[in-house]
Amino acid sequence: MALSPHLDDVALSAGGLLGTLTGRIAVVTVHGGAPPGAPPSHWDRRCGFASASAAIEARRSEDRAACEILGAEPVHLPHPDDAYGTPASTETLAEALAETLAEVTGTRSAQDTLFLVPAAIGHHPDHRRTRDAALRALAARDAGELWLYADQPYASMSDHWPGDGAEAPADEEWRARLAPVVEDFGPLEARTLRLSEEAWAVKHRAALAYASQLAPLAVYAGHFLDLDGPLRTELVWRVDLRSASPRRDSEKGAGGT
Template structure:
């Protein structure tokens, strides 16, 4: 679909620092300097804040320090892949102000960089932030020459519909943007990134990855 380093520029819109690289690392490496990774929630919280549950789980007691560490990791990843990077100054979801919008993303899409380019945006699978970013990009999709959706990993791989013949149509229609039903999920304790549905047992994706029963 996007076969080589020759051609118009490509902007990969990544909600958080890891999303674009986890989902499209191979493609980014192949595109090299033709590609730019644009992280939407790439800013630090405004002022002192209590750390979110996710930051605490990752070993950070200071949200600003967590943001700096993730930015440095993103710099290293982009350097290894040979792609440019842009980090928009929006803080991550737990640190957003009430009523926050994605105006910075809309402004970027309306800038002079995007016309004539190919824009890749997450399909919005399994994560509210991803669904918001997808909606904002598709709202402005006429500013780009072409707008394509990519599967959000690891979320897509653990969705029951993923890998079925209907998955592509569901993604295009935005019907994989949320987890089906109201079933509780937990992560595999062996760290294979597959989620367990309802009963907490190992699903087929998990069994393929870590051999659990």
């Protein structure tokens, strides 16, 4: 079960990793809705949409296409993202994720499910709320294996991100950003995945499915779809949820980019 703050984050950040997994895969987008009748956000306008509802409808369609390419089942929660000015609280998201977890896993134990959660690199408020809500909900359910993934394109906008042939990025770049999670759950085990040509071809097709986002993303993140560019490498950290429980107030100090 992979948690995506927005309708593209998992595909861009961990699409290659999804291809290594077996069994049922669900990609749950936490901020997959918009306030009724809301005007377009600044990002919506950059993508050419005249209303928030038109943007969400198009992005959900794109996400369904991308998930089909990745062999995953899309699940879209209705919460608006921070750009619309009415984001849900971490507590509300944690409750919603607990319900979604029960629906998706069914009778299967949470300890038998692998969870992928954004590390919130880049300090985007939606990513932070998604991460903290997920950690809260999963710890309460005594979930087993959890990996934090490096958020793209934020993570690769750094001189430390590996290029072609690199084995691993410098962990120091993210140590401070992951400090709150380390405080709660202990040291994190890192894993770097460099995609093969075959795996990259699949991820590349999935990324192209988000057609409405590509032009403004290129302006923001540069040549992120290069053959040997940043999306060819994925980075995750393993979190041991059984070593501690979240203690922080995740609503404090939320920033944005």
